Amino acid sequence: MIDIILSTLRLSLPVLLAASGGYFTEKTGIAQISLEAYLLTGAFTAATVSYFSHSVVWGYVIAIVLGVLVSQLFSLLVLKLKANAIVVGTALNLLVMGVIPIISKNIFDSTGSTPSLNIDNAGIMAQIYPYVLTAALLGLSYFLAERSRWGLEIKFAGQNSDVLQSVGVNPTKVRWMAITFSAAMTSVGGAILSTYLASSYSPMMSAGRGFIALAAVIFAGWRLGRAWLVVVFFALTEALQIYIQSLQLSFKIPNELIQSMPYLITLLVLVFYKNKSSAPRFVEY
Amino acid sequence: MKNINFAAILGLIVGLMICSVMVLFFNESPIHFLKVLGGSFYQSKFDMGLTLYYVTVLIFSGLAFSIPFKAGLFNLGTEGQILLTAMIAAVVGQSINVNYFTVVTLTLLIGVISSWIVAAFKAYRNSHEVVVAIMLNFIFAALASYVVLNFYQNPQSQNPESALVSESIQGFLKDPLKVYFDGAPVSSFLMIAVICSLLVWILENKTKWGLEIKAYGENPSAAERAGISSRKIIFLVLSLAGVFSAFVGLTEVLGNTLQYKIGFSAAYGFLGIVVALLAQGHPIGIIFSSFVIAVLHKGASDLDLETMHLTRDYSKVIQAVIILSVGAAVYFESSVKQFFKKLKG
Numbered sequence: 001m002i003d004i005i006l007s008t009l010r011l012s013l014p015v016l017l018a019a020s021g022g023y024f025t026e027k028t029g030i031a032q033i034s035l036e037a038y039l040l041t042g043a044f045t046a047a048t049v050s051y052f053s054h055s056v057v058w059g060y061v062i063a064i065v066l067g068v069l070v071s072q073l074f075s076l077l078v079l080k081l082k083a084n085a086i087v088v089g090t091a092l093n094l095l096v097m098g099v100i101p102i103i104s105k106n107i108f109d110s111t112g113s114t115p116s117l118n119i120d121n122a123g124i125m126a127q128i129y130p131y132v133l134t135a136a137l138l139g140l141s142y143f144l145a146e147r148s149r150w151g152l153e154i155k156f157a158g159q160n161s162d163v164l165q166s167v168g169v170n171p172t173k174v175r176w177m178a179i180t181f182s183a184a185m186t187s188v189g190g191a192i193l194s195t196y197l198a199s200s201y202s203p204m205m206s207a208g209r210g211f212i213a214l215a216a217v218i219f220a221g222w223r224l225g226r227a228w229l230v231v232v233f234f235a236l237t238e239a240l241q242i243y244i245q246s247l248q249l250s251f252k253i254p255n256e257l258i259q260s261m262p263y264l265i266t267l268l269v270l271v272f273y274k275n276k277s278s279a280p281r282f283v284e285y
Numbered sequence: 286m287k288n289i290n291f292a293a294i295l296g297l298i299v300g301l302m303i304c305s306v307m308v309l310f311f312n313e314s315p316i317h318f319l320k321v322l323g324g325s326f327y328q329s330k331f332d333m334g335l336t337l338y339y340v341t342v343l344i345f346s347g348l349a350f351s352i353p354f355k356a357g358l359f360n361l362g363t364e365g366q367i368l369l370t371a372m373i374a375a376v377v378g379q380s381i382n383v384n385y386f387t388v389v390t391l392t393l394l395i396g397v398i399s400s401w402i403v404a405a406f407k408a409y410r411n412s413h414e415v416v417v418a419i420m421l422n423f424i425f426a427a428l429a430s431y432v433v434l435n436f437y438q439n440p441q442s443q444n445p446e447s448a449l450v451s452e453s454i455q456g457f458l459k460d461p462l463k464v465y466f467d468g469a470p471v472s473s474f475l476m477i478a479v480i481c482s483l484l485v486w487i488l489e490n491k492t493k494w495g496l497e498i499k500a501y502g503e504n505p506s507a508a509e510r511a512g513i514s515s516r517k518i519i520f521l522v523l524s525l526a527g528v529f530s531a532f533v534g535l536t537e538v539l540g541n542t543l544q545y546k547i548g549f550s551a552a553y554g555f556l557g558i559v560v561a562l563l564a565q566g567h568p569i570g571i572i573f574s575s576f577v578i579a580v581l582h583k584g585a586s587d588l589d590l591e592t593m594h595l596t597r598d599y600s601k602v603i604q605a606v607i608i609l610s611v612g613a614a615v616y617f618e619s620s621v622k623q624f625f626k627k628l629k630g
Contacts, residue, residue, distance in 0.1 A: 083615070092605065101596055102598055254431050257431070266420050
């Protein structure tokens with residue numbers, strides 16, 4: 001029982017960060033389907049930098065920097081050049097998935113994995129820091145979203161951006177800041193994925209977590225706290241899945257069925273759930 | 286000709302330039318890179334046949350993206366539907382003495398029904414079609430693998446793949462196109478793909494449905510006031526997309542490998558997005574943009590052998606850069622037009 005709870009928490013860390021990231025962009029009225037790209041960027045960068053610098057801290061810092069840089073490309077195209085956010089998001093996912101294997105071939109001469117990190121994960125500090133970091137970042141997102149002026153501006157950007165303009169706030173700037181913040185948060189999620197949940201980067205290790213995070217945000221009706229609950233619930237199904245696989249059951253539950261549980265559950269809930277007005281109005285630039 | 290889209294062509298050229306400059310980071314020569322990329326498809330008849338196979342699947346998946354896009358829907362579900370329908374074709378094809386009619390009808394039917402899931406969520410629950418489609422992609426991929434690996438695994442092979450389809454539907458082995466190209470993956474489905482593009486052009490430009498789709502895409506609420514049912518449009522465009530996704534599955538199973546090979550699709554569903562954007566949604570343009578992307582895709586697969594530092598993954602980079610640069614070029618085209626308008630006015 002304790003095992004399942006602990007593994008639920010462990011598994012939810014990267015997705016919690018990605019969902020918080022996704023929330024900010026989506027809430028401003030920009031569709032965000034490139035969370036996967038930021039997760040992969042963060043995971044690969046953190047694993048690579050930590051490997052060379054022998055310091056996970058540098059891994060995190062550079063992961064954030066690169067994630068933010070990638071997101072500037074998104075902002076440039078969507079906000080400045082008025083390209084469609086879903087199209088650009090798809091392109092960004094493709095770009096990151098294509099670039100990483102080539103970079104890793106050139107650095108490590110591998111087909112996409114980084115060498116294993118020699119990090120001592122046994123110490124109590126090493127076990128706790130990702131939780132502290134995630135809790136701090138979630139606290140920060142909650143404060144920014146619900147208690148700060150910027151959080152209110154984000155909500156107006158998604159609901160009625162004319163209001164923002166009439167009080168002299170540039171909605172495009174609000175959206176740009178939200179996109180940048182999203183990328184930073186999600187990259188940290190990626191860094192946790194490769195340096196804490198695993199000890200190296202392996203190809204496509206985000207395994208659809210970016211999409212799960214996006215689904216959680218939408219599912220929660222674009223409310224941050226609820227999105228976190230949904231993420232924890234997904235992580236619980238994932239933890240249960242690992243637990244069931246470890247059992248020696250007399251009957252066999254197909255692996256594929258267990259693996260598609262989160263997606264099936266998402267659809268099932270959508271059946272009983274009609275999109276409400278809390279959805280941001282997605283803007284076409 | 287006023288129909289040629291200069292923004293798309295400019296975007297393509299700029300995108301390729303960016304890609305070839307980027308290879309400098311990996312100590313490769315841009316000239317050599319372009320030679321490999323552009324020179325790969327006409328090396329032999331087989332290479333050409335393989336490229337034409339890519340053209341076939343890209344036309345279908347391009348149409349599967351572009352039709353819903355006309356109605357303002359983002360159909361990202363093609364990839365999952367390709368896997369599902371290919372699995373159905375391979376599984377139905379196992380039964381002895383099955384005929385083409387049964388296999389094709391059932392596969393197309395499953396393609397349509399699978400698209401109704403997305404359509405129903407969109408029409409009755411107002412769920413975002415992208416989210417539903419992404420979930421279904423995962424589910425269909427898992428379902429296809431499960432069915433093939435657990436019930437239809439080829440006993441003569443170590444690879445994860447189904448057994449060959451029944452001999453009664455192996456006729457494409459004698460397909461004149463395939464024979465001409467030394468048994469390459471290409472098949473007469475290429476002709477069907479081209480015909481489909483023409484039919485879609487007629488549908489979009491000469492029929493009432495086409496007008497309704499466009500009107501709905503331009504302004505859904507105005508279209509509804511004019512008596513166009515939004516549910517009808519959603520089901521119509523996604524059903525068509527389902528048919529074309531199913532054709533990709535048929536092209537692979539009946540026209541190429543005669544079996545379901547796990548991982549056969551090199552993200553053809555997502556390549557369709559690039560194809561459709563490059564053609565700016567024009568159904569005839571899709572034939573040409575499919576050819577361009579097919580040549581690049583074929584060329585990129587040679588990067589593994591022909592270059593020291595690049596891999597076939599660069600194909601994804603090329604697609605991404607082309608999507609982004611076409612997007613940027615469309616913007617520049619419209620701002621240049623506005624600039625000239627201002628000069629005149």
